[in-house]
Amino acid sequence: xxxxxxxxxxxxxxxxxxxxxxxxxxxxxxxxxxxxxxxxxxxxxxxxxxxxxxxxxxxxxxxxxxxxxxxxxxxxxxxxxxxxxxxxxxxxxxxxxxxxxxxxxxxxxxxxxxxxxxxxxxxxxxxxxxxxxxxxxxxxxxxxxxxxxxxxxxxxxxxxxxxxxxxxxxxxxxxxxxxxxxxxxxxxxxxxxxxxxxxxxxxxxxxxxxxxxxxxxxxxxxxxxxxxxxxxxxxxxxxxxxxxxxxxxxxxxxxxxxxxxxxxxxxxxxxxxxxxxxxxxxxxxxxxxxxxxxxxxxxxxxxxxxxxxxxxxxxxxxxxxxxxxx
Numbered sequence: 001x002x003x004x005x006x007x008x009x010x011x012x013x014x015x016x017x018x019x020x021x022x023x024x025x026x027x028x029x030x031x032x033x034x035x036x037x038x039x040x041x042x043x044x045x046x047x048x049x050x051x052x053x054x055x056x057x058x059x060x061x062x063x064x065x066x067x068x069x070x071x072x073x074x075x076x077x078x079x080x081x082x083x084x085x086x087x088x089x090x091x092x093x094x095x096x097x098x099x100x101x102x103x104x105x106x107x108x109x110x111x112x113x114x115x116x117x118x119x120x121x122x123x124x125x126x127x128x129x130x131x132x133x134x135x136x137x138x139x140x141x142x143x144x145x146x147x148x149x150x151x152x153x154x155x156x157x158x159x160x161x162x163x164x165x166x167x168x169x170x171x172x173x174x175x176x177x178x179x180x181x182x183x184x185x186x187x188x189x190x191x192x193x194x195x196x197x198x199x200x201x202x203x204x205x206x207x208x209x210x211x212x213x214x215x216x217x218x219x220x221x222x223x224x225x226x227x228x229x230x231x232x233x234x235x236x237x238x239x240x241x242x243x244x245x246x247x248x249x250x251x252x253x254x255x256x257x258x259x260x261x262x263x264x265x266x267x268x269x270x271x272x273x274x275x276x277x278x279x280x281x282x283x284x285x286x287x288x289x290x291x292x293x294x295x296x297x298x299x300x301x302x303x304x305x306x307x308x309x310x311x312x313x314x315x316x317x318x319x320x321x322x323x324x325x326x
Contacts, residue, residue, distance in 0.1 A: 017047045019254050022060055022073040025053040026195045026275075033274035040266050047254055055193035057159035057242075061087055068092070074255040077117070077244035077262075080159045082166070084114050084243060085309035093245045094252060098260050102281045105241050107302055114243035117262050118277035120212040121237040121297050122163045123230040124150065130207035134231040138171045141233075142183045149188035150208040151197045155316050158193050160210050163238045165315045166308070170301050171235045176315075180322035187323075202228075213237065213295045218276045220290045229295075236299025242277065 019041075028034035028051045038049040054060045057078045064071055064087065071092060079087055087093060095112045103110075105119050124141060126134045131148055135141040141150070153161035172179040188206040191197040201209035213230045220226050244262060246255040261267055268279040272287050279287075 017045075017251055017254055018050050019045075019047050019074050019251060019258060020050050020052060020072050021075045021077050021258075022052045022054065022063065022071075023076075024056050024060060024078040025193065027051075027078060028053045029195070031274070033270045036270045036274060037267060040270070041258060041261055044261065045254065045257065049258075055195070056153065056157055056161075057083060058155070058162060059157045059193065062157070064092065065090055071247065073247050074249045074251045075244055075246055075258060078159075079114070079243055079245070080163075081109060081114075081241045081243065081305050082159065082162055082303065082308040082312070084111065084245075085305045086312070087245065088113055092247050094248045096246055096256065096259050098256065098263075100263065103263055105280050106239055106300055107241075109241050111243070111305075114245045115259050115262065116241050116243050116280045117267070118271045118275055118280055119239060119241045120214045120277040121239050121295075121300065122160060122167065123211060123213040123215070123237055123295060124233075125201065125209050125211045125215050125228055125230055127201075127204075127207040128227055128229055134229075135233070136231065137234045138167065139235075141186070141231075142179050144186065146185040148186065148208065149206040150186050150210065151188050151200050151206045152190050152210050153194055153197050154190050154192055155319060158191075159240060159242075160194050160197075160212075161190070162312070162316075163240055164210050165319050166303055166311075167238045167301065168319075169311075169315055170238070170303075177318055177322040180319060184323045212240070212277065213297065214272075214276050214278065214291070217272070217288070217290050217294060220293070221273060221288055232295045232297065236301045237295075237297040238301040238303075241280075 026032050034051055054063055060078050061083050093113050096115050103116055105116050135144055155161035155165045168176050197209050216229050219228045263281045265282055265284040268281050268283045271277055271279045
């Protein structure tokens, strides 16, 4: 009987594949969407999903570039539109070849290689118990009380950090170096990724942190607490569209099926209350009403992927020069 059972099982075992997904650590954390996504997708395939976690999206791109053709990634999940041109230049990515007509994001982003899976606007999140007069603009943040500190993320390793230097440039233009020098007096520290920054904030190390307009939803839904709120800035807020791509892998068919799954209701249902971002396609049920209470920026700041690729290095160098030694 055992031999007969093994004979039945062996074709299934032989067909099982491992789908390796490079992504960021907050996605794969026990409270993030990764575990639920893994469980849901594995029900649809004879496969095992294996995550490789890095600090943040820029670190993810750096890892991919370092590995080159030797990369074990089947899917790269967690870059944003500011990084896609540099990622395409690696030559490691394949066209997704799937119908994305059901994907709706601000600005109608569409690309043959990258598929969006969520989006959000960057924002300064503040502790209402400590900050009684939150900044109402980026200029108020830059010029405000230096005793009220903020934690930022490093633009060399983090997509929020990169988004913030573009935000500074959008508001200050050629005066950005001077603005960085002023703001540096308020910066408690710069962390490699979002998880470290937000952890310092919630531990009370600083009363402000760079995050997303959607971040308060976590506290209101999961913790029943409205202590942490987003400051709405009059100049507008940059948008982040998070994307995934298939590598030129032997598992391309399986990887493509995951990307199709990524824009299905099963995946999109997981995003709002696990990744705490906005879905890009239909969910099977309406969003929690808490999402209606969040800051919805009147002005969305954005930059095309091509523009971002052209200025990224110069803007990072500008930030480094202005803040070194502060």
